[in-house]
Amino acid sequence: MARVVFKNVEKEFVDGNKETFIAVKESNFTIEDKEFVVFVGPSGCGKTTSLRMIAGLEKQTRGDIMIGDRVVNKLHPKDRDIAMVFQDYALYPHMTIRENLSFGLKNLKQPKDVIAKKVKDASEVLGLDHLLDRKPKELSGGQRQRVAVGRAIVRDPQVFLFDEPLSNLDAKLRVQMRVELAELHKRLEATIVYVTHDQIEAMTLGQRIVVMNKGQIQQVASPTDLYQKPENMFVAGFIGSPPMNFIDVTYENGKVMMEGAQFVLPEHSVQALRAYEGKKLVLGIRPEHLFGEDITMGVPDTYSLTSTVQVVEQLGSENLVYFRVGERMITAKLHPDSDARVGQLKKFLLDMSKVHFFDVKTEKRTSI
Amino acid sequence: MVQKLRDHMWAYIFILVPVLLFLVFTLYPIISAFMMSFQRYHVLNPEWIGFDNYKTMFADSVFYKSLWNTFLFTVCTVPVNIAITFMLAYFIFQLRTKWQTFFKAVMYLPAVASGVTISLVWFAMFDPTKDGMINSFLGFFGMEPVMWLSQTSTALFSLMLMTYLGSHGAGIILYLAAMGGIPKSLYEAADIDHASGWAKFSKITWPLLKPTTLYLLVTGVIISFQVFISVYMMTQGGPDFATTTIAYLIYQTAFMFYEFGLASAQSFVLTAIIVVVSIIQFKMFSTDVEY
Structure with a gap:
C-alpha cells in the first residue's frame, strides 16, 4: 500500500463557450498509507474530479500528484497501480462475473492458475463464489457492487479509489454495504480514497474526511473533529443531520444579543470575542444542544430563548422541533417525550459549552 | 362484455384503421398471391394447376442461375458493407460532435436520393468508353477501358461496387448511436484494468455492438435478396443472365411474360429462403448478444 500526496493541484475545464471553470483549486493534502479518507461535499465541489486525477482519468492543470514515492503526473491509469x-460499477455487461473479475489479470498476462486463485479468493471474501458464471444483469444492485469491489481487490493495488459506490443502492442495502466496506478496509489494510456526497457515509467510514466546496478544500480532519470543531460555517452546516443552526447575534460588553434574547457569556468566551466588540457574529448551535424546558437533560436554564413552535417531526427516537429566531428557522432535536406542539410558545435552553461563533465576513469559526 | 366493449370503444376504433389497412393491402395480397402460385392466372378465368408452377420453376436453369447470382451478391456485399459501415462509423465517432453531424448527413444523403437517380449516376460512371469516370481513372494507371456492365465477368461485380461505395448512411447512424450508448466508464475501467487499445475494441466495443451488427446483417441480407432497382436500371439482368437476380426474375416473369402464377411461386420460394436464412442468422448470432 502507499500514501497519496496532492501538491498545489489545480484542475481547470474549458466549457462550450470557451470559458475556464476551475473545478479544483490549490489542493494540498496527504493521505497516509493504509488510511481510509473520504472526500465529501455537494455536487460539483470537485471531489470526483480529485479522485479521477488520482486515477489518471483526468489530468491536473497544475501541481503534482504522488502515489507512494512516484510522481504520477504523466503516468497512464494502468501504470499508477490503483x-x-x-459509481455505475462499470461492469462489462457481456462478460460473466468470473470474466469481469479476471479481465484485468488477463490483460496483465498473469498465469491461469494465479488468476483462478485470485478470483476464487476475492469471490469467497465477498460472497460471490456461487455467482461467478452469471452475468451482471442477473445480479442485484448489492451483488453488482460487490463484483465491482472484487474486480478492484483481485488486482491487489497500492490504492483503492471508490467513486460514490453506494449511491445506486437503497437505504437499507447502503447501510449493510457500508459496514462491509469498513470490514474490508480492516481486512485489506489498504489505502482507500472514497468519494461521497452523503455525510453519514463519510462520518461512518472515514478515518479522516476532506470536506470540499466550490473546488476548495474546506477542512481535513477526523469525523469527531469535523463535528466538534468545524473550521467554517460551510463545514458546520454540511456535517451533521439536521445541520447546525445559525443565529445572527451582536456582541457587546460580554453579552450576545439576538432577536428575543440576550446572554451574558462566560469569561473564557468574553476573552475570545474581545476583537468582535460591537460587531455582528453568527452563533452556531447543533440541534441536539438545544433543549426544551420540560426535559432539560441537566442543562441549566441560564441561556434560553422563547419562540413559537412552527413544526414538530416525530421520528420515534427524537422529536425535531422547528421554530424561528429572526429570519432563520432553527431546529431543536428534543427528547421523544417532549411536550412540544405546533403553535406553542416554548422556552428553549442552549448548552453554551457547545456553541460556536463565526465571523460574518469570512465565515470562519472564532477561536472559542 | 358490452360494457367492456363500450369502455374501450375508441381504442378499438383507432386500432381498426391500421388493422383494415393491413388486411386489405398486406394480408389479402399475400393470400391471393399464394393462391395464384397454384393457378395459371388469368383475370377472368384463373385455372387451378396444383404444383405445376413450382415444377416449372424448379426445372428452369435461369431460376437456379438467378438464385446463385442473388446468393453471390448477398455474400459479397452484406459482410463487406457491414465492415465498411462499421469502420466509417468508428472513425466518425472519434470526431467532435459537429463533424460527426456533418459526416452523418453526408453519408446519409444517398439514402435520401431515389434508387433510380443513383443508378443513373452509376450508369454514367460505368460508361464503357475511355471517357467514362471509372475507366478514365483506370487510364491513369495505363489500364484498358473495361466494359463494366456488358461483360459477364464484371457485370455483377459492378452492381456490388455500387453498394460498397454508396449505401452506408443508415448503418452508420445506427452504429454511432450504439457506440454512443456504451458507457464511458467501461473504457475507463478497462484503462485501469491494463487493457490495450485492441483489447478495448475486441473485448468491449465489438461485443456490445453485436445487437446492431445482427440487425444490420439480417436487414442487409433481406434487402440484398430483393435487389432489383440497380439490375433493372443498369443491366436488365444481362449479359447472358449474369446479373439476373431472383427479384428481377420475378419481375420479368410477371410483367414481361405475364406468368403471374409462376412469378407468385418464385416469390414464395424467395420468401421461404429469406425466412430460413433470417432464422439461421438469429440462431447463430443472437445467443451471446447483450440486449
Missing part, C-alpha cells in the same frame, strides 16, 4: 470502483 483500482477504482465506479
